[in-house]
Amino acid sequence: MRSAHLTVRVDDIDPGTAFDRIKDFSRYPELSDVVRSVTVHEVTDDEESSDWEVYFRNGILTWSEADRFDRDALRISFSQLDGDFADFSGTWQITPDADGCLVAFTAEFDFGIPSLAGILDPVAERVLKETIARVVVSLFETAAVVGDDTLARAVAAAPVAAGGR
Template structure:
C-alpha cells in the first residue's frame, strides 16, 4: 500500500472556516484541471458520499467514497466504497497555527495490480499530492506547502504553466 501526505499552511484563516471550505468537494473541479468532476450526495448532517472522476495518465480514475465530517475535531475521514482503486482511504485534518491553520492531508491507496505498482504508485502519489496542494492553495488567498520543498516547487511550476496557458 502506498501513502501520500502533505501539509499546507493557510494564513489569517480560522481553522473552522478552513474546515468548512475544504469539505466543499463539489468546488474542486473548478480549482484543478486534474479533477474532472465531483458529485456530492448528502447522507446525513455529518456524512456524504461523493463520486469522483480524476484525469490520470492517459485515462480517468473513478471512485465513490464515503466522507465523514467531524466538525468539532476538524477532521474529515474518507474511504472508497467502489471504484478503480483496490483500496483508497485517508483524512483531512485542520489544526490551529498562529493566526491561521495547517491543513493536513493523508491517504493510503493500492491499485491492486502488483506487477505495475512500481510504475503506477509513484506517479499516482505525485499526482495526488500536487492536485491536493493546488486545490487547497486555490481555495485560500494566502496558502503554501510546508515541509516538502519539491512539492512546493512542482505546485509553483504547475500554477505558472496554468497561468501562462490561459
C-alpha cells in the same frame, strides 16, 4: 499499500473556515484541471458520499467514497466504496497554527496490481499530492505547502485555478 502525505499552512484563516471550504468537494473541479468531476450525495450534515472522476495518465480514474465530517475535531475522513482502486482511504486534519491553521492531508491507496505497483504508485502519489496541494492553495490566498520543497515548487509553478478563492 502506498501513502501520500502533505501539509499546507494557511495564514489569516481560522480553522473552522478552512474546514468548511475544504469539505466543499463539489468545487474541486473548478480548482484543479486534474479533477474532472465530483458529484456529492448528502446523507446527513456529518456524512455524505461522493463520486469522483480524475484524469490520470492517459485515462480517467473513477471511484465513489464515503465522507465523514467531524467539525468538532476539524477532521474529514474518507474511504472508497467502489472504484478503480483496490483500496483508497484517508483524512484531512485541520489544526490551529499561529495566525491561521495547518491543513494535513493523508491518503493510503492500492491499485491491486502488484506487477505495476512500482510504476503506477509513485506517479499516483505525485499526482495526488500536487492535485490536493493545488486545490488548497486555490481555496486560500495565503496558503503554502510546508515540509516538501519539491511539491511547493511544483505548486508555485502552476497558475491558480480560475474558480479559486
